[in-house]
Amino acid sequence: MIPAATVSLHASPAHPTPLQPAHWQQLWRQAVRDPRELLSMLGLEALSDRISDEAATRFPLRVPRGFVARMRKGDARDPLLRQVLPLNDEMRMVPGFESLDAVGDAAARAGTGLLQKYRGRALLVATGSCAVNCRYCFRRHYPYAEENAARAGWREALESIAADASVEEVILSGGDPLSLATSKLAELTEALRGIPHLKRLRIHTRLPVVLPERVDAGLLEWLARLPWPVAVVLHANHANEFDAQVDAALAGLRGTGAQLLNQAVLLRGVNDSVEALTELSERSFAAGVLPYYLHQLDRVAGVAHFEVPDQEARSLHAGLAARVSGYLVPRLVREVAGDTGKRPL
Numbered sequence: 001m002i003p004a005a006t007v008s009l010h011a012s013p014a015h016p017t018p019l020q021p022a023h024w025q026q027l028w029r030q031a032v033r034d035p036r037e038l039l040s041m042l043g044l045e046a047l048s049d050r051i052s053d054e055a056a057t058r059f060p061l062r063v064p065r066g067f068v069a070r071m072r073k074g075d076a077r078d079p080l081l082r083q084v085l086p087l088n089d090e091m092r093m094v095p096g097f098e099s100l101d102a103v104g105d106a107a108a109r110a111g112t113g114l115l116q117k118y119r120g121r122a123l124l125v126a127t128g129s130c131a132v133n134c135r136y137c138f139r140r141h142y143p144y145a146e147e148n149a150a151r152a153g154w155r156e157a158l159e160s161i162a163a164d165a166s167v168e169e170v171i172l173s174g175g176d177p178l179s180l181a182t183s184k185l186a187e188l189t190e191a192l193r194g195i196p197h198l199k200r201l202r203i204h205t206r207l208p209v210v211l212p213e214r215v216d217a218g219l220l221e222w223l224a225r226l227p228w229p230v231a232v233v234l235h236a237n238h239a240n241e242f243d244a245q246v247d248a249a250l251a252g253l254r255g256t257g258a259q260l261l262n263q264a265v266l267l268r269g270v271n272d273s274v275e276a277l278t279e280l281s282e283r284s285f286a287a288g289v290l291p292y293y294l295h296q297l298d299r300v301a302g303v304a305h306f307e308v309p310d311q312e313a314r315s316l317h318a319g320l321a322a323r324v325s326g327y328l329v330p331r332l333v334r335e336v337a338g339d340t341g342k343r344p345l
């Protein structure tokens with residue numbers, strides 16, 4: 001861990017030089033990586049026999065300290081903790097959960113780090129890095145080292161987007177695209193500016209929620225100057241993921257003119273109640289974010305303990321719809337390989 005004394009408490013410059021990493025990059029490096037350290041921070045040492053070292057080796061624990069601060073001390077069932085803790089449950093072999101690529105990413109590959117599944121949209125796997133490693137993530141088995149567009153200097157992905165006039169929207173995804181330095185993102189959007197058929201830009205990111213410090217002056221300046229309407233699709237699964245700092249980051253994003261949406265995954269033990277889903281929608285809206293999708297879990301190896309059966313998912317979704325304003329009800333969907341869009345349940 002980097003000693004606290006080296007951390008600058010002053011505002012980070014908008015364009016930090018490589019010798020002077022941005023504040024968020026320093027916080028990124030200080031993320032908790034040891035499951036036992038995480039448990040001891042929360043006074044939950046007793047849970048350590050449920051941790052799987054093998055699961056943590058295959059897909060390491062990673063969680064920013066600010067996100068840990070939003071977990072409830074002494075609560076073994078904390079919904080934020082459950083999203084990040086590598087448990088023995090992940091090592092169980094469960095029928096139906098053997099896949100490493102449940103959503104057909106390999107078949108949709110249209111170039112290095114470029115996925116094209118749906119009409120008009122091209123998804124750029126900009127990077128494999130995330131500030132937090134979510135245990136339920138369907139991309140936990142994705143071959144990021146070879147398959148990311150930034151690594152290939154964007155070139156192959158850009159050529160393929162430029163050559164296909166049906167692509168109106170580029171989606172920056174990953175991993176988490178905002179884990180790239182703003183200068184790297186600007187390099188990409190400068191190149192995209194020259195492609196006349198692009199009408200929208202979308203960013204899929206969990207960073208403003210898990211490490212709100214990422215939303216710094218440089219990022220906001222870059223966003224505000226983009227030539228297209230921008231949608232930022234966030235990812236929060238529980239109301240407790242929001243706090244005052246997240247609110248401030250989201251207000252900053254809205255200030256650039258971006259449309260803020262949220263996608264959540266329906267997760268056993270995290271948000272599998274009408275109460276939790278209601279609070280998530282209401283808290284998102286209070287932060288200026290509209291619910292977009294509630295995803296049924298993608299069935300990849302190691303995530304079976306998070307699954308909520310379809311029947312129950314429908315009933316929870318109906319319960320939510322009966323309680324909140326129509327615009328606070330996300331669409332309940334599943335991704336099915338080969339479909340023309342996310343499939344409503």
Ligand SMILES: *Cc1c(COP(=O)(O)O)cnc(C)c1O
Nearest residue numbers: 115116117118121123171341342
């Ligand atoms: C989910 C996804 C999209 C976006 O779908 P929307 O329904 O427009 O949100 C685009 N491309 C790929 C490859 C996707 O997986």
Ligand code: SF4
Nearest residue numbers: 130133134137175206
């Ligand atoms: S931030 Fe998104 S891509 Fe990264 S591990 Fe979590 S769910 Fe997966």
